[in-house]
Amino acid sequence: xxxxxxxxxxxxxxxxxxxxxxxxxxxxxxxxxxxxxxxxxxxxxxxxxxxxxxxxxxxxxxxxxxxxxxxxxxxxxxxxxxxxxxxxxxxxxxxxxxxxxxxxxxxxxxxxxxxxxxxxxxxxxxxxxxxxxxxxxxxxxxxxxx
Numbered sequence: 001x002x003x004x005x006x007x008x009x010x011x012x013x014x015x016x017x018x019x020x021x022x023x024x025x026x027x028x029x030x031x032x033x034x035x036x037x038x039x040x041x042x043x044x045x046x047x048x049x050x051x052x053x054x055x056x057x058x059x060x061x062x063x064x065x066x067x068x069x070x071x072x073x074x075x076x077x078x079x080x081x082x083x084x085x086x087x088x089x090x091x092x093x094x095x096x097x098x099x100x101x102x103x104x105x106x107x108x109x110x111x112x113x114x115x116x117x118x119x120x121x122x123x124x125x126x127x128x129x130x131x132x133x134x135x136x137x138x139x140x141x142x143x144x145x146x
Contacts, residue, residue, distance in 0.1 A: 006082055012122045013080050013115055017091055020124070021075045027065055033058035036124045037116055046131045070143045071097035078110065085117040086125075093129075096139065104139040108132050 016035060023032035033054040036042070042051045042060060051060035065071065078090035090113065096106040114126040 009082055009087070009117075009122070010080050013087060013089065014077060016115070016122050016124070017075065017077070017089075017113075021073060024061065024065070024073055025071075029058050029062045029065075032061050037118060040124055041126050042124075043126075043128045046129065067099055069098045069100050071095065080115075087115040087122075089113045089115065098139055098143075104136060106135040106137070106139075 020032060020035050023029075023035065036054055036057050038054055040053070040057060042057050044050070044064075049060065049064075051057045072095065074094040076092040076094075078092055080087055080089040091111045093109045093111060094107070095109070096104075098104050109129055109131040112126075112128040112130060113124060115122050116125040
């Protein structure tokens with residue numbers, strides 16, 4: 001578990017998880033999709049959505065982000081379990097924002113992840129989103145005016 005290769009693998013997986021969050025927050029949908037294997041699956045069971053392959057995953061995140069007037073995602077690292085060229089893990093999520101239709105949304109959730117080592121480094125092969133708490137109380141704040 002504490003071997004140098006395992007430490008490097010864990011670091012690279014953490015970097016991957018940070019990169020995917022940054023891609024969402026920066027609305028860089030091409031970069032987001034590039035972090036998944038060509039046959040990856042993203043599942044959002046709470047809204048009955050599943051996206052398979054990079055093209056669907058890219059379209060799915062663009063669709064989902066298009067629903068928001070503004071969106072903030074905070075990610076807290078979770079466990080990573082290595083198994084050769086594959087790994088599993090979880091990250092803990094807090095998201096909030098306002099939808100374009102005026103509804104407010106706050107949730108606490110987690111992603112159940114599967115990772116695969118590829119010639120381009122570690123990538124997501126599966127992400128399943130599990131919502132644990134939802135609050136639709138209207139947000140009192142607003143997006144800063146520029």
